[in-house]
Amino acid sequence: MYGPHGGRFAADVYRPGATAAGDNFGLSSAAPFPTPASTQAVPEMGALTARFSASPSGRGWYVGRITVQHDGADSPRAYVYVGEPTPANLVSGTDSGHFDECEYVRPLPVPAGQDLCVVWQTADGTALARIEYTEA
Numbered sequence: 001m002y003g004p005h006g007g008r009f010a011a012d013v014y015r016p017g018a019t020a021a022g023d024n025f026g027l028s029s030a031a032p033f034p035t036p037a038s039t040q041a042v043p044e045m046g047a048l049t050a051r052f053s054a055s056p057s058g059r060g061w062y063v064g065r066i067t068v069q070h071d072g073a074d075s076p077r078a079y080v081y082v083g084e085p086t087p088a089n090l091v092s093g094t095d096s097g098h099f100d101e102c103e104y105v106r107p108l109p110v111p112a113g114q115d116l117c118v119v120w121q122t123a124d125g126t127a128l129a130r131i132e133y134t135e136a
Contacts, residue, residue, distance in 0.1 A: 040127070051116075052115060064103065064108075065101065065103045076120045078100070079119050079121075080102075092108065
């Protein structure tokens with residue numbers, strides 16, 4: 001029997017002062033905690049647009065979660081674009097932009113220098129978008 005009290009765990013030898021495997025000694029650090037950001041939408045070309053500008057660090061980011069909300073009487077669709085809001089840059093969306101959220105299985109990549117835009121198909125009311133991201 002090993003250990004100060006005569007017990008042992010799966011062939012672990014008791015070595016006072018040694019580093020246990022559970023201490024993550026020599027392993028990489030934990031994944032970075034996501035950074036939240038939110039912005040209110042403003043009218044752009046006839047639609048409410050929430051724009052998350054490119055990171056000032058010059059690095060891209062990975063978006064893991066998006067939440068959208070709109071306080072108008074209708075429930076307009078909300079579309080998510082990486083880059084300018086054009087059909088070629090459409091990456092995601094929701095049928096109800098009134099309140100919805102998306103948690104990506106694989107984070108959504110936003111390349112360095114690109115904006116992330118959430119566009120509601122209305123210019124009425126107030127809309128807000130919130131993202132959680134990590135830098136690449």
